[in-house]
Amino acid sequence: MKRINLLKWIVLPISLIAIVGCSDSKVKYTIEGKLADETFEGANVYLFNAENDELENLDTTVIVNGTFTFKGELDNPIVATVCALKSETEVKVIECVLENGTILIDFDKRQVLGTPQNESFTQMLLAGKEESDAISELYKYMSTSSGEELDILKAKYDSLYHIRKDKALAAYEKTYKENTDNIVGAYAFYCLIGTKSNLKDITASQVDSMLVGATPIVSNFSLTVKMLDGLRKLEKTSVGKPYTDLDLLEGEAMTATKLSQHIDGKVALIDFWASWCGPCREEIPNIAEMHKKYADKGLVVIGLNVWDKPEAQQKAIETMNMTWLQLADTTKVATDTYGVNGIPQIMLIGKDGTILARDLRGEAIEAAIVEALK
Numbered sequence: 255m256k257r258i259n260l261l262k263w264i265v266l267p268i269s270l271i272a273i274v275g276c277s278d279s280k281v282k283y284t285i286e287g288k289l290a291d292e293t294f295e296g297a298n299v300y301l302f303n304a305e306n307d308e309l310e311n312l313d314t315t316v317i318v319n320g321t322f323t324f325k326g327e328l329d330n331p332i333v334a335t336v337c338a339l340k341s342e343t344e345v346k347v348i349e350c351v352l353e354n355g356t357i358l359i360d361f362d363k364r365q366v367l368g369t370p371q372n373e374s375f376t377q378m379l380l381a382g383k384e385e386s387d388a389i390s391e392l393y394k395y396m397s398t399s400s401g402e403e404l405d406i407l408k409a410k411y412d413s414l415y416h417i418r419k420d421k422a423l424a425a426y427e428k429t430y431k432e433n434t435d436n437i438v439g440a441y442a443f444y445c446l447i448g449t450k451s452n453l454k455d456i457t458a459s460q461v462d463s464m465l466v467g468a469t470p471i472v473s474n475f476s477l478t479v480k481m482l483d484g485l486r487k488l489e490k491t492s493v494g495k496p497y498t499d500l501d502l503l504e505g506e507a508m509t510a511t512k513l514s515q516h517i518d519g520k521v522a523l524i525d526f527w528a529s530w531c532g533p534c535r536e537e538i539p540n541i542a543e544m545h546k547k548y549a550d551k552g553l554v555v556i557g558l559n560v561w562d563k564p565e566a567q568q569k570a571i572e573t574m575n576m577t578w579l580q581l582a583d584t585t586k587v588a589t590d591t592y593g594v595n596g597i598p599q600i601m602l603i604g605k606d607g608t609i610l611a612r613d614l615r616g617e618a619i620e621a622a623i624v625e626a627l628k
Contacts, residue, residue: 281331283352285324286368287359289317289338297340299324303332328352331371331437351375351437371438374429378442381425382418389414423449434468440475443468448481458485488593493612497603500588502558502581506568513556516579519605520554521626523619526589526599528562529570534598538574540619541600545578547620552627556581560589560597602626 287299299322301313315322317338331353338346338361350357350366358368366376389411396407426446433439450456461482465473491498504511525541527534545555555578559567564582571580592599600614602622611622
């Protein structure tokens with residue numbers, strides 16, 4: 255995606271999106287919002303229609319005396335996000351449906367009420383909230399724990415994660431069945447298949463089957479259409495399939511090159527990364543170690559920078575001493591081709607061009623390399 259800065263720190267549930275449809279009359283909405291936290295007094299509040307990757311800004315206002323208001327008119331109801339921004343570390347985000355009526359948003363209670371679809375929407379998104387809050391608390395302790403204590407916390411985290419996931423999936427399915435002809439149902443269906451996709455628990459053909467008989471508002475939901483396209487591309491570039499060549503840019507001079515020029519006939523470790531991506535940076539020491547240990551044993555290591563700015567990429571390369579080959583894609587073609595919707599994406603390609611592994615992290619990286627170099 256063409257990432258705007260907000261995407262570096264706004265944590266969205268899965269995605270936020272507008273629906274393509276038709277309506278006989280305009281949608282006229284009013285948002286009356288509350289945010290009592292004095293830290294945010296005077297802060298900007300943004301109203302986004304997130305149908306595209308750039309999070310289209312529909313409107314902006316300011317918090318005054320702990321309240322804010324939006325008024326607007328649309329052709330169709332949409333799902334949007336309301337973002338209160340004080341600084342890069344002080345941000346609050348909540349989702350709502352922009353439909354006819356007065357929408358009541360309470361950031362402090364994490365509630366969106368006042369209109370029929372928002373009642374259903376909020377109930378769905380709050381599924382698993384208790385577990386989510388508990389997981390957030392766990393993070394505070396996990397970062398400073400070690401040994402047996404850390405093992406206990408990790409086990410508790412895994413248990414909470416699975417409970418939250420099951421509650422969310424059940425809520426998505428229930429909400430979809432109860433709203434098959436409106437935007438809430440369309441979004442619920444997207445959340446359902448999106449979650450299953452992240453869990454690698456659904457295929458494109460299965461989604462196609464689920465869409466048989468679905469109403470147009472569900473089957474034409476733009477994020478669902480995009481996700482289905484991504485699933486098909488992911489299946490074409492899954493483990494066991496031949497890799498797809500890419501037109502890329504090389505080095506600080508951004509010279510045109512092809513992926514095949516660097517990997518054909520070799521075992522290749524390819525790391526999709528970006529300078530702003532925290533998890534990507536966490537894996538860089540692992541990538542560096544693999545380059546050090548196996549470069550002279552037949553492994554070529556490639557950093558493939560995506561969703562980034564050239565100057566930020568170069569600064570990160572220098573700061574983190576990334577001495578292996580660095581390529582870049584400034585067009586989104588690389589991630590679209592390989593169905594990548596999150597980074598880091600670390601994959602291994604064999605000498606014959608077969609994709610041997612995807613989604614490699616940590617110790618699994620070296621294990622895959624050792625097996626490939628046998």
